[in-house]
Amino acid sequence: MEEKKFIEHLDDLRSCLIRGSLGLIAGIAISFVFISPLFKILSAPYFNFLASQGIDSSSVLKSLGPADALSVTFKMALLFGFGLSSPWIAYQTWRFIGPALYKHEKKHVIIFCSSAAACFLLGVAFAYFLILPTVLSFFYRYSVSVGITPEWAITNYYSFVSAFLAGFGIVFEMPVAAVILAWLGLVTPQMLVKYRRHAIVAIFIVAAIFTPSPDAASQLMMAIPMVLLYEISILTARLVAKN
Numbered sequence: 001m002e003e004k005k006f007i008e009h010l011d012d013l014r015s016c017l018i019r020g021s022l023g024l025i026a027g028i029a030i031s032f033v034f035i036s037p038l039f040k041i042l043s044a045p046y047f048n049f050l051a052s053q054g055i056d057s058s059s060v061l062k063s064l065g066p067a068d069a070l071s072v073t074f075k076m077a078l079l080f081g082f083g084l085s086s087p088w089i090a091y092q093t094w095r096f097i098g099p100a101l102y103k104h105e106k107k108h109v110i111i112f113c114s115s116a117a118a119c120f121l122l123g124v125a126f127a128y129f130l131i132l133p134t135v136l137s138f139f140y141r142y143s144v145s146v147g148i149t150p151e152w153a154i155t156n157y158y159s160f161v162s163a164f165l166a167g168f169g170i171v172f173e174m175p176v177a178a179v180i181l182a183w184l185g186l187v188t189p190q191m192l193v194k195y196r197r198h199a200i201v202a203i204f205i206v207a208a209i210f211t212p213s214p215d216a217a218s219q220l221m222m223a224i225p226m227v228l229l230y231e232i233s234i235l236t237a238r239l240v241a242k243n
Contacts, residue, residue, distance in 0.1 A: 016092040023088035028081030035073055038080055042161050045133040049140065061154045068155050079162060108183075116176050123172025124165045131221050132164060138217050171206070171226050178233030182240040189238040192230075199230055 031038065047057040063069050090113060098106060143150040181187040192199070207223035 012096055016096045020085075020089045020092040023085040023092070024081060027083075027085030027088075028077050030084060031077040031080040032073070035077055038076060039158075042076075042158060045128070046136050046140075046157070049133060049137050060150075060152070061157055062151050064153045064155070068153065072154050072158050076158060076162075112176065112180065115179075116173060119172045119176050120169040123169040126172070126225065127165050127168035131168070132161065135164070135217070135221060167222065168225075171222065172229065174226065174229040175233045175236045178237050179240055182237040187237065189234055189241055192234045192237055196230070196234075200227060203227055203230065 043061065046060075050057040050060060094109075101109065140150050178187065178192070182189070203226045204219065204223050207219045207226060
């Protein structure tokens with residue numbers, strides 16, 4: 001089979017970019033249609049906490065500006081639209097690079113992409129169901145304890161929740177990154193064990209960066225799972241080295 005010319009590769013790349021962009025636009029449009037249920041999902045942990053305290057949640061999230069609601073709608077539609085269309089974008093990327101890979105390389109790429117997606121979703125689910133309710137409860141109770149009435153703006157609330165969930169999704173990619181680095185021979189299990197103390201310090205620094213708020217409680221809630229993920233990364237690196 002003849003190799004494609006450079007201009008043909010450019011045509012393929014342009015087609016993939018166009019199809020990927022159309023998929024992104026479709027994802028954003030779908031997100032606009034279902035934006036109300038998406039808002040309810042993101043605000044559910046906060047509303048559930050208020051309900052457990054007997055507080056009416058009908059007007060607790062405030063809109064402080066005329067365009068706040070519309071601004072949040074656009075931001076959330078872009079975010080969820082990208083997430084919704086990401087499988088299609090990944091497929092278009094695969095169509096472009098797939099023909100250039102060998103069979104065993106394709107297998108590794110598919111496993112890597114599937115594992116990365118699964119770990120990201122696992123991190124988001126872990127944060128949403130286990131960590132986020134506790135963090136929101138802590139912030140609310142702390143505000144009340146110092147004599148401040150919690151009246152959160154919708155722009156700040158949804159930005160906080162989105163960054164918090166995305167941060168956990170990213171840090172849950174640690175075992176996948178360890179497998180790739182070990183597979184490439186850039187790290188070894190012995191190296192990960194040797195620098196465990198350094199890694200823990202770095203983990204707390206990363207937790208401070210990715211945690212939307214600088215309080216110690218939320219940083220610990222992110223750092224402790226990251227330490228456990230580092231230990232899992234050592235185990236996965238050992239499996240790669242053994243095989």
